Amino acid sequence: MTSQxxxxxxxxxxxxxxxCRRMNAFKPLLPFGTTSxxxxxxxxxxxxxxxxxxxxxxHRGTEIIQHLKNExxxxxxNEDHQSEMAVSIARGVEKVSADxxxxxxxxxxxxxxxxxxxxxxIKEWRRGAQLVMPIYAGRGGHPVLIDARFRDELLTLDRAxxxxxFLESQRNLVLRINVECPYIARDLDTWDxxxxxxxxxxxxxxxxxxx
Numbered sequence: 538m539t540s541q542x543x544x545x546x547x548x549x550x551x552x553x554x555x556x557c558r559r560m561n562a563f564k565p566l567l568p569f570g571t572t573s574x575x576x577x578x579x580x581x582x583x584x585x586x587x588x589x590x591x592x593x594x595x596h597r598g599t600e601i602i603q604h605l606k607n608e609x610x611x612x613x614x615n616e617d618h619q620s621e622m623a624v625s626i627a628r629g630v631e632k633v634s635a636d637x638x639x640x641x642x643x644x645x646x647x648x649x650x651x652x653x654x655x656x657x658x659i660k661e662w663r664r665g666a667q668l669v670m671p672i673y674a675g676r677g678g679h680p681v682l683i684d685a686r687f688r689d690e691l692l693t694l695d696r697a698x699x700x701x702x703f704l705e706s707q708r709n710l711v712l713r714i715n716v717e718c719p720y721i722a723r724d725l726d727t728w729d730x731x732x733x734x735x736x737x738x739x740x741x742x743x744x745x746x747x748x
Contacts, residue, residue, distance in 0.1 A: 545638030547659060549587045549680070550629035551578050552622060553645035554595030554615040559726050564646045565601055567731060568744050574725065575601065577648035579608060582680070585655020587641060593629040623694035630691045640691065642700065643680035649720035649738055650680060657716060658682045666712040668704065671721045677713065678721025 553565045553575055565575035572580065575592070582590055588609075594601045595615040602612055613628040626642060633640055639662050641655065650671075658669045659682065667684040670677050681700065683691065687707075695702050704711055720738075725731045735743040 547587050547639045548589040548633045548637045549582045549641040551592045551643050551645050552625045554593050554625045556596045556618055564725050569648050570739050574648045575645045578645050581650050581652050584652035591629045591632045593625045621696045623696045623699040627692045638685050641680045641682045646725040647679050651718045654716045654718045661712055668711045670713050671716045672713045673719050673721050676722055
């Protein structure tokens with residue numbers, strides 16, 4: 538573990554500003570076990586070792602802020618609800634303090650990433666990696682950890698290619714680590730995605746709740 542990185546601060550940016558058009562329900566506030574989808578994301582990141590968590594809100598942002606009123610999180614606002622994810626990433630990174638050494642990025646519709654995945658990613662960064670992505674069965678997923686030396690790049694991501702394009706442009710620096718979590722790429726695009734994931738994780742279908 539490199540001594541320079543051993544005690545450096547890491548922040549997480551959780552992206553929850555979208556309109557969830559394909560789902561036809563508001564994903565962040567859907568029930569997920571004993572919490573919500575966004576609640577699960579926050580719990581997993583925190584249990585993985587990150588205490589500074591910034592939630593980027595937009596569409597129905599007031600509801601998310603109210604829902605998380607008892608959580609120790611910070612908020613950033615993406616006023617353009619219809620923008621690409623790159624804009625939300627920029628809004629979140631703007632709220633990251635100058636003494637932060639790395640930024641973990643996680644979309645709020647990937648609620649089953651385990652804390653162990655977060656811990657493993659951080660461990661590799663502390664060992665010297667600059668960009669870390671988890672891999673399961675040959676497929677990349679989230680969250681991605683990015684050294685803060687790339688802060689300016691995150692603030693100016695291309696709207697079309699976004700984070701994916703940035704990582705491709707820096708592919709020689711990306712450390713892809715194998716993890717034992719099949720859920721790193723299981724986002725909730727549709728209601729069936731949500732129902733199937735909930736049943737896999739908890740053994741029961743989600744409760745019926747209008748969102």
